[in-house]
Amino acid sequence: xxxxxxxxxxxxxxxxxxxxxxxxxxxxxxxxxxxxxxxxxxxxxxxxxxxxxxxxxxxxxxxxxxxxxxxxxxxxxxxxxxxxxxxxxxxxxxxxxxxxxxxxxxxxxxxxxxxxxxxxxxxxxxxxxxxxxxxxxxxxxxxxxxxxxxxxxxxxxxxxxxxxxxxxxxxxxxxxxxxxxxxxxxxxxxxxxxxxxxxxxxxxxxxxxxxxxxxxxxxxxxxxxxxxxxxxxxxxxxx
Numbered sequence: 001x002x003x004x005x006x007x008x009x010x011x012x013x014x015x016x017x018x019x020x021x022x023x024x025x026x027x028x029x030x031x032x033x034x035x036x037x038x039x040x041x042x043x044x045x046x047x048x049x050x051x052x053x054x055x056x057x058x059x060x061x062x063x064x065x066x067x068x069x070x071x072x073x074x075x076x077x078x079x080x081x082x083x084x085x086x087x088x089x090x091x092x093x094x095x096x097x098x099x100x101x102x103x104x105x106x107x108x109x110x111x112x113x114x115x116x117x118x119x120x121x122x123x124x125x126x127x128x129x130x131x132x133x134x135x136x137x138x139x140x141x142x143x144x145x146x147x148x149x150x151x152x153x154x155x156x157x158x159x160x161x162x163x164x165x166x167x168x169x170x171x172x173x174x175x176x177x178x179x180x181x182x183x184x185x186x187x188x189x190x191x192x193x194x195x196x197x198x199x200x201x202x203x204x205x206x207x208x209x210x211x212x213x214x215x216x217x218x219x220x221x222x223x224x225x226x227x228x229x230x231x232x233x234x235x236x237x238x239x
Contacts, residue, residue, distance in 0.1 A: 001221070001238060003049035005210035006042060008033055008071055010061035012215060015090045020119040020144050020155075023059070024181025031215035032063070035070040037230045038213070042071070044234055045211075046078040053082035062091035065101045072108035084111045086142065088120050089129035098128060102135035112136055113172065116165075117143035118158030126165060133169055141166055143174040147190055 011032035012023060045051055054075040056068050062085075072083045085105065092098055105112060114133055116126075133139055141163060146155040163171060177183050179191040212220040217230030219237055227237030 001208050003045055003051055003209065003211055003238070005053045005055070006045060006051060007055045007057070007210060007212045008061075009058060009212065009214055010056055010064050010067055011059040013063055014059045014088075015063070016060070016088050016120055016124045018119040018123065019182055019186035020146070020177045021182040022178055022180040024185070029059070033067055033071075033213065033215055033217070034230075035067045037217065039070070039074065041229055041234045042074050042080065043078045045238075046080060048235060048238075051078075051080050053084060054080050055084040055086065057086035060088055060091060061085065062087050062089075062101060065091070065104065069104050069108055072105075076108055082111065083109050084113065085109050086113045086115060088115045088124055089132040090124045093128050095131060098131050099135050102132055106137035110138055112139040113142035114139055114169075115142055115144065116162050117145075117174070118155040118162060119144055119177075121158070121162045126162070130165065133166060140170040140172050141174075142172050144177050145174055146177050146187065148176060149173065153190070 011029065013029040013032070014021075014023075042051070042054065054071060056071055061068050068085065072085075075083050091101070114129070116129060143159050143163060145151060145159065146153055149156075177187065177190075179188070184191075208221045210221075213229060214220065217228045218225050219227050219229050219234070227234075229237065
C-alpha cells in the first residue's frame with residue numbers, strides 16, 4: 001500500500017436533492033468530520049507516503065467550512081501540492097459569509113470544482129452559487145452529464161443552459177452519471193442492459209493508492225473499513 005491521495009467526505013448532509021446523486025439518501029446526515037480529532041493525520045501520512053492530493057467532498061462539504069479549511073491548511077503545511085474541493089456552491093444565502101468562505105478557500109485550496117448542471121439546478125438556486133463563483137479563486141465548473149457529454153437528452157440540454165450562466169469560468173470535462181444511489185432510482189431508464197459492478201472511482205483491493213475518511217472517522221481503502229482515525233493512530237491503521 002502506497003498512499004498518493006486522501007479523500008474526506010465531510011458530511012452526507014447536502015443542500016441539494018439531486019436525482020443523479022450516487023450517494024443517494026443516507027441516515028445520520030447530521031454527522032460531519034471533526035478535524036480536531038484528526039489534526040496531524042495528514043502530516044503523519046505524508047512522512048511515510050508520497051501523498052500528492054487531498055480532496056474534500058460530501059454531501060455538501062461547505063456546510064462545515066472550518067473543517068474544510070483546517071484540512072487544506074494542514075495539507076498545505078505538509079507539502080501536499082493538490083488540495084481539491086467538490087462543492088455545489090450553495091451553503092449560505094448570506095453574502096458576507098459567502099465572501100468570507102470564498103476568501104479563506106482561495107488561500108488554501110488549489111482547485112475548486114463547482115458542481116453546476118441540470119441536476120443540481122433543479123433544486124439549488126443559481127444566485128448564491130454565482131456569488132461564490134465570482135469571488136473564489138482556482139475554480140472550474142464540473143458538470144454531470146447523462147449517458148455522455150454529447151448525449152441528446154433533456155438533462156444535458158438543461159446543463160448546457162446552466163453552464164452558459166457562468167461566462168468566463170473554465171469548464172472541465174465533468175463526469176458521466178454512474179448508476180448508483182439516487183441515479184439508479186430516478187434515472188434507470190437511461191441505463192439499459194446489465195449494470196456495471198464497479199464505479200469508475202472504485203479501486204481493486206490489490207492496488208490501493210488512496211484512503212477515504214467518512215464523517216464518523218472510519219477510514220476506508222478499496223471499499224473496506226480498515227480502522228477509525230478518531231480512536232486509532234493513522235499509521236497503525238495503515239500497518
